[in-house]
Amino acid sequence: MDETLFSIIVPTYNRPSLLLRALESLKRQTFGYFEVIVSDDGSSSDTGSVIASLEDNRFKLLHNSINTGASDARNRAIESCVGSFISFLDDDDEFLPSFLSSTLLAFGMCPSSVACSWANVCNVRYAENVSAGRDYTKYALPTDSRIMPLDDCLTIGIGYGVTIRGDTLRKVGGFDSSFKLVEDTDLILKLISHGFRSTLVEEVCVNVHHHAGDRMTSVALNNLRIRECWNLIRKHEKFLAENPNLRAQLVHGIRWLESGRACSSVDSTVIEVERDVAIE
Numbered sequence: 001m002d003e004t005l006f007s008i009i010v011p012t013y014n015r016p017s018l019l020l021r022a023l024e025s026l027k028r029q030t031f032g033y034f035e036v037i038v039s040d041d042g043s044s045s046d047t048g049s050v051i052a053s054l055e056d057n058r059f060k061l062l063h064n065s066i067n068t069g070a071s072d073a074r075n076r077a078i079e080s081c082v083g084s085f086i087s088f089l090d091d092d093d094e095f096l097p098s099f100l101s102s103t104l105l106a107f108g109m110c111p112s113s114v115a116c117s118w119a120n121v122c123n124v125r126y127a128e129n130v131s132a133g134r135d136y137t138k139y140a141l142p143t144d145s146r147i148m149p150l151d152d153c154l155t156i157g158i159g160y161g162v163t164i165r166g167d168t169l170r171k172v173g174g175f176d177s178s179f180k181l182v183e184d185t186d187l188i189l190k191l192i193s194h195g196f197r198s199t200l201v202e203e204v205c206v207n208v209h210h211h212a213g214d215r216m217t218s219v220a221l222n223n224l225r226i227r228e229c230w231n232l233i234r235k236h237e238k239f240l241a242e243n244p245n246l247r248a249q250l251v252h253g254i255r256w257l258e259s260g261r262a263c264s265s266v267d268s269t270v271i272e273v274e275r276d277v278a279i280e
Contacts, residue, residue: 004101006034007083007166011073012091013041016050018209023054025094025207031101034058041078042067071175071183078166078174087163094207095161096122103163106201110146115168116153116191119161119201126211141200148198153191154249158184161206168196176235181221182228186235189246193239222257229254 006278012019019038026036040063048135051059062076072246078086087103089095099119106117120138124131137160139152156162162184172190173184191198233250240247 004035004083005104006031006035006085006087006163007077007081008034008087008089008095009039009074009077009081010036010089010091011039011041011070012043012044012047013047013067013073015091016043018047018092019047019049022089022091022094023050023059024187025096026059026089027054027056028097029095029100030097031086031104034100035060035081035083036224037062037077037080039073040064041069041073048215049087061223069177069180071177071179075174075177080167081166084166085163085214086160088158089161090159092209092211093159094209096203096205096207098203099161099201099205102201102203102205105165106146106199107165109124110199112198113195114147114199115165115196116188117161117163117201118156118196118198119205120203121160121206121208122204124207124209126209136204138204139200139254141202146199148200150192151244151245151249152197153188154246156184157208157209158187159231166192172196179228179232181225182232186232189236189239191233226254226257229257248279 010019010022023036023038026034034089036059038047038051038059038061040061047063048061051061060080062080064073064076074088085103085107087095087100103117105120107114120136123134123135123137125135139148142149168191172187172189172194176186177183179186188198229250233247241252
């Protein structure tokens with residue numbers, strides 16, 4: 001096997017030390033047929049030197065001269081991907097070594113209508129930038145199918161190790177750059193409204209770092225997140241009218257944000273759902 005099966009897109013902006021940690025996690029993958037496209041969104045830091053330090057020609061750099069946002073950064077990278085599958089890693093998170101091999105196995109056990117996967121994740125919590133503990137976000141596959149229920153699809157973010165077939169991603173048009181915070185939920189809605197379904201990588205395969213630095217899940221951005229969620233409902237009005245449970249999830253998430261119960265120590269996707277977590 002000498003083809004590139006996976007293209008991994010890592011958008012970044014002025015976080016060279018965190019980026020290095022993310023890229024080193026990719027070098028540790030047990031499955032080696034991949035490329036990494038680091039999409040630098042106008043950083044003033046020297047992203048090129050970070051990539052050069054890895055001494056690995058699978059890692060490539062796209063540099064934009066101005067900062068235009070994560071959606072545009074990802075879309076630019078999608079245009080240059082050669083992999084059959086496209087995975088997304090945020091520059092402050094990590095893939096565990098089995099991520100790619102487990103993702104490939106999950107797709108191999110599903111019909112072609114399954115175009116997207118995500119993984120169970122480890123949430124690394126911080127207090128004053130010192131690791132304070134870990135908990136886990138875990139899903140369960142239905143006993144009669146490897147295809148995830150539609151309701152679960154709106155409880156994830158791109159940071160859950162989301163991987164999409166490349167031809168499918170291009171068919172639905174990638175990310176809508178008019179959204180700055182809920183672009184991943186918009187993409188999931190586009191996928192399922194086109195009839196594509198998702199599956200689960202059952203292992204914990206991603207470390208999501210909940211640090212105190214700049215993050216798109218910051219509570220300070222909740223007002224913008226609320227506005228974008230209403231715009232999301234308007235954009236997908238017809239599909240959501242046909243799937244009222246999905247619309248109800250979105251509205252519930254908005255009401256939760258409006259209530260002020262969101263706090264900076266707990267991340268949420270657009271939809272907040274109650275889950276059992278194992279505390280380590």
